[in-house]
Amino acid sequence: MPRAPFNILVLPYRLDADGxxxxxxxxxxxxxxxxxxxxxxxxxxxxxxxxxxxxxxxARIVVGDxxxxxxxxxxxxxxxxxxxxxxxxxxxxxxxxSFAV
Numbered sequence: 001m002p003r004a005p006f007n008i009l010v011l012p013y014r015l016d017a018d019g020x021x022x023x024x025x026x027x028x029x030x031x032x033x034x035x036x037x038x039x040x041x042x043x044x045x046x047x048x049x050x051x052x053x054x055x056x057x058x059a060r061i062v063v064g065d066x067x068x069x070x071x072x073x074x075x076x077x078x079x080x081x082x083x084x085x086x087x088x089x090x091x092x093x094x095x096x097x098s099f100a101v
Contacts, residue, residue, distance in 0.1 A: 004041030005087050007077060007096040008051040011036050012061060026059065037061075038096075040082075047097040055101060063101060071098040 012024040025034045039054035041047065048068060055061035075096040079087065082094065 002043055003082070003085050003087075004043065004045060004050070005085070005091050005094050006041050006047060006050075007038060007094055008041065008047055008054060009036055009038050009075075009096055009098045010051050010055045010061075011071075011098065011100045012055070012059065013100055024059070048099065051097070051099040051101075061101060067101055069100040071100055073098045 014022050016022060023036075025036060027034055037051075037055050037058045039050065039058070041050040042053075045053070048065065048070065051068065052065070075098075076093040077096055078093055079085070079091055
């Protein structure tokens, strides 16, 4: 599937009985780093659909769309970070949309 010109970031969390938020951060052994779930959209996916797919693929998180919260934070990633992407020359930055679930 063609890569869509946007990224998503998923922050899985739970609220404990004592009111403390606990976040899941994943170890990426290929580059020895810790990160939230991340990925890119495919074809004409909407960002929420891409976030739901990536969360399922990477962490087997499957919940209804009402459990998802789109965060206000949006980052801009330079196109040069995606050397293999086949996007129009007019794409200079790729937005990264953030979600909590």
